[in-house]
Amino acid sequence: MHRKAILATTALCLSVSAVLAQDLNEEQQRALTARQAHMGLYGFYLTPLGQMAQETIPYDAQTAAAAAGNLAAMAAIDQSAFWVDGTDSSIETSRARAEIWTDPDGYLQVKQGMAEATEALALVAGDGLDALKGAFGPVGQSCGACHQTYRAPAN
């Protein structure tokens, strides 16, 4: 156990120092890691919902309801601590456009759009495939609305 803990701590220190080479302070790096994990979790819960909507896996009411509920809960949280100064796409590891900082009202508006779309999905995701499909489309549009303006393209 101890050895594992030491290894994990060493790995963490190494990764942190690798990032420090990019001149990110600890607060910046923590915010970056947290929000990228948050985006990764969106993908994790969107996957079964999307696969059901696209009929590449069979519909399952319980799985759909749980995933949609989690998605809605995640979309509703206050994200303000994510946006630490100096972590926009001008640094190599970030694709967050500076517009998130310069146009916070616009950003909050598209975030609100996602909160509403995911809440609507969570209300019906367990009610059958057609209900899921109907509410899934607007969720996808809300993802696109944010990525269009606030995410920089991949290199």
Next chain:
Amino acid sequence: MTRWPWIAGLLVAGIGAGWFTTKPSPLPASALDGITGDATRGAVTFAAAGCASCHNAPDGPLDVLAGGKSFTSDFGTFIAPNISSDPVHGVGDWSDLDLASAIMRGVSPEGAHYYPAFPYTSYIKADIQDVADLIAHLRTLPADATPSQPHDLRFPYTIRATLGPWKALYLRDDWVMDAPTPELERGRDLVEALGHCAECHTPRNALGGLDRAAWLTGAPNPSGEGRIPDITPAGLTWSEQQIAEYLKSGFTPEFDSAGGTMADVIRNTAQLSDEDRLAIAAYLKALPETLSSE
């Protein structure tokens, strides 16, 4: 001393000949004879051709083509003009032939060249019936009286006559890919002509002409931000079904979501039929793997 007038004369003659051979050449007057546009079919063509993505007002609704969006390039910044049905500031009083010549030849009703930021270089390959349908649809859209703004280009690109030789080199109506089945033919119509995918996904040479040898293999983003991806089978390994789903919902197979200007494209392709999206996918999967932009 007496030589100079000769040289000047030759120069003038040369420029004149150059102008004559590369002067704006609209569609022939008979191009639309016997063709009637269908506004309902035109709505699909309008989406497939992506007109609204450039010509709607920034953050405006997709059916109000007031113009005003700006597009950065190596040659300067282009501002999309008003193409709403307003008779003064839009194209409301243009004839069908005026519009078809603009769309398919890049020639204005006054006989001037348009800059190829307007993808007539792709639309030249479109079926004239599709273009007639598109024009019929354009006429059903609302008028908007916002004046068009001038482009902000660097010299010498400010001289539209330079587009004559450019068009002689790069305005071509031949297809890049063979399309041996009806599905591939529809896919080719959507990708090479209407959808003008190559305008972003194919690299350009120093003069701004598309490098056909590297067709759809990805290119630097003209905005300077990131890179537009390779969508040949070498760069895009998704199945046809996955490509079609992406064009419908914007979701990748990993349920990441399209962003940037591709989010605009998805808004258009979402309006196509499943068959059309699958035809696009079939075309992309049929591209040779050996193409390379490097």
